[in-house]
Amino acid sequence: MQTFILILITLVGIAAAFYAHWRLPYQTPNPRQLRIGRIVLVSTGLAFGWISARVYGIATDLNVVIVFIAGFGLIHVPAAGVLFIKTFRPEE
Numbered sequence: 750m751q752t753f754i755l756i757l758i759t760l761v762g763i764a765a766a767f768y769a770h771w772r773l774p775y776q777t778p779n780p781r782q783l784r785i786g787r788i789v790l791v792s793t794g795l796a797f798g799w800i801s802a803r804v805y806g807i808a809t810d811l812n813v814v815i816v817f818i819a820g821f822g823l824i825h826v827p828a829a830g831v832l833f834i835k836t837f838r839p840e841e
Contacts, residue, residue: 751809751811752811752812752815755811755812755815755816755819756815758819758822758823759815759818759819759822761822761826762818762819762820762821762822762823762824762825762826763818763822764822765822765823765825765826765828765829765830766790766794766821766822766825766829768825768829768832768833769790769825769828769829769832770787770790770825772829772832772833772835772836773786773787773790773828773832776832776835790824790825790828793824794820794821794822794824794825795821797820797821797823797824798816798817798818798819798820798821798824799817799820800820801816801817801819801820802814802816802817802820
């Protein structure tokens with residue numbers, strides 16, 4: 750049961766990661782800020798995924814790869830939420 754829930758969390762996180770990186774070019778004014786934003790998101794996701802895999806993947810019987818991907822994706826959920834809300838603001 751834990752693996753099933755972890756897979757659902759992973760799918761939501763991966764969808765959020767794809768959405769955040771898809772919408773990011775529409776919300777950043779120039780390519781330099783886009784590159785910085787993507788580097789920050791990906792590096793934070795990699796760090797959180799690695800820490801999650803080291804802590805929860807080793808301490809429990811969960812699959813380390815799925816835990817890593819879930820951690821990577823969960824970092825993108827707040828960014829995806831903010832970018833989703835920003836789609837409703839009027840054009841200036």
